[in-house]
Amino acid sequence: MCDLPGLTVSRFLLVLSRSRGAMRFIRNVEDDNGDLVELIYYCSWLCFSTESDAAVASLTGGAWPCLDSELTLPAVCRGCGRPVGASDSIEVELELHSSAHGASTDLAERYFGSGFRERGRMARTPKVPVTPSLLSWARELSGYSLTDIAKRVGVKDATRVAAWEAGDDQPTLAQVRKLAASYGRTPAFFFLKTPPPSDLPKEPDFRGLTVRGSLSPKLRREMRLAAERRASYIELHGADDFRLAELGVSLDQPETAARVVRDALGVSIREQFEARDNSWAYSLWLSAIENSGVLVFQMSRVPLAETRGFSIFEPESPVIVLNGADVPQAKSFTLFHELGHLLESSGGICGWTDDAAERRCNAFAADALMPGAEFLHELGDRDPIEAISDLASRFRVSREAAAVRLKVLGRLEQQDLDRIRQETADWVAENRQRASDREGGPPHHLIHLRNLGQRYVEAVLDAYQDDRITFADAAFYLDAKVPTIQRMEQALQDRNAS
Template sequence: MASIPALVEPAVLRWARRSIGLDTVAAARKIGVPDDRIEKWEAGDEQPTIAQLKSAATAYKRPLAVFFLAEPPQGFDAMRDFRRHDESDGEWSPELHGEYRRALLQRDNSLELFELDDALPSSSWIVSLPGGSDDDLARAARKKLLGATPVPLPTGSGGPYEHLNTWVSALEEAGVLVMATHGGKVKTREMRAFSLYFETMPVIMLNGADSARGRLFSLLHEYAHLLLHTGGLCDMIADTKATSIDRQLEARCNAIAASILMPAELVLRRPEVVARVNRQGTWDYEALRSAAAPFGTSAEAFLRRLVVLGRVSHEFYSARRPEFLATYEAEESRSKAGGGNWYRNQARDLGKGYVRHVADAHRRRVIDSYTAATYLNVKVGQIERLARTAAIQEPV
């Protein structure tokens, strides 16, 4: 039986491939055709079959119908000019392209559910203090978020996952869509987090391969971007010089995030800090880790906060930072478990607030089972258990 050719424009095929960052050979291998076939399709020398076009739609993460347009769409899911550090490769990986697109898709899904309910998302994440300092902004944001969160900050022996759960829940309650990259597909050296600024339902995507402490600081760093009406992709490189405009913005967001997570008055009251006034040389990794634990942050982030608060010098920080980072990274590597629970990972990656929103609409029959399963990327029979996993009391 002869294969049915798909009558598609070569320019549309070229646009779809480039939009996800694949070269022709990589695309051919994902689709399962000879290495030179993509070039022939895009030159108009050959046409894909319907079956091959369906494979291309899957590889390029595009609806099949898009390929039958007469020309490449204009402004259709166009990439923003995200901020990148000077050391970062300007090209996005196909995995990062896909996660960016998923963030926009999930936001569209959420907004559709609100529209079906004739309701509006919360906008309480917005904090406006005309003329106020960044410390004032951080103080007001912390008070507003923690005043409305359904999960209070942990006390005593609460670990980094409990702290992360509190702040994620607080931002979701305030109207921010929080999610994570799937299965560690995007490397942390390429992206620690990104944010998409919208007045209604902004988005923060964390890197699911990052540690809980890393995700926590990235979460508040991206929230600082939203407070400043900016969005972008960050690798969270610490830079005390901050000479370029982009680095100055990153340093500012780092400072706001640190101020939200580690208020000055609470840091300065820590017994480890009180005992080391004018004795910065006595700080070691164990002391920093102990002092940082009640805030859910890393020892390195706490040390950086001490620099800002004038308790240790820039020279001490620069000299000891590599040692503390190496110890922290080794510690995090030992604590990482392989695999994990699929439902928990799926709830984390989709975002627990998003899962609860979709599951609630399904329970109330606002949407049918097929739609709910499509929104959650699961089978219909998995919806109920995924919803239970995303319940407020579960750790992230």
């Protein structure tokens, strides 16, 4: 053990943990109530007598060891250049992430020592020597401009951010945290020596978008999160075979492909008709597709105008991500549309282009949800326009989807379809405005559970209950605090019991 002034390292042990591609040191301990506490240490060297900038401690060997290894005091202060003497202090900033509310300074001092000071009382705002190339790499991959980041971090203009990325200046630790939050990284990520390979899923076709650069930062982040969650799921549970791929269907014959896939999913037309509402029908399809080896997530804060969903093809545990802002009947259609992409061994972003792949996937989704024979049987001799709402309710699809199906089957004119589409768009806009005017909404834990997906959440909770991961690990995988995790677990139990 090393013996440094002002720091008693024998009181704690830092263990290595991966955090979304970056490294951090953590120590899991318990407070007086037995609640788990996660300690994250940020070490910086700071001259005692100067207002100079601080530098994060360099570790011997350039590795990320436990603190059994020695920390090396630099010869000069990296802020002012003054030689570092034996009387100079080492300031260590400590974050507490606790399952109990209000983790106290006393608890920090027990594991850290009496020299601990709350960050709010620190006199200095030291800068930290992040790797400049990582700042520019993360910003460009996230799709932000320099001006965007300047606003998010709270600096006056983009030249300050440009200086950080050029290595001419350094951000403070508080600013690093804001950068990390904007890019979906951890603060420790920016201390890596070189940028890692891109972790944005590489899709063969960004459908509905003119160029890759037109992806919004929010959508890029959701794509990264989906890929990360898939990797975490496989780490905890193992990869699932995509069993529907074994059917060998071709979307060049969408009606046949849809019939074969429906049979494999095991949801009959009668069950579809008997679903008590659109949400129930969507849940039937969601459960059946998840059970076929597909991970289904949802996303928030991405406008429907940008995309209703996207898919990431992998031979095992492929991914579909739906836009949580959509209504259940529209989600059902997007679910099958993206499933069509996966059956073609491709991924994509659902848009409104009219290319061949999108047409095949739309035809497949329509045939799966509204089989032609059954759809025409339900129509009977009725006037198609007057029957649209009833057909949409019967098959648990949107009015627009029912109208398009009638047009494809030769029972509706294009001008009538155009009018119905406009009516539907007006109705959706009006209802969204009403929803935005209403206060409240679904509880946070249900939104979080929806976005993570039942299959993923259960994989994490199973790993924790089997003692394969700690509760801190579970909180990290679920990106949630203790009360949210407990409520999600109870919601799953209630759902499985119903």
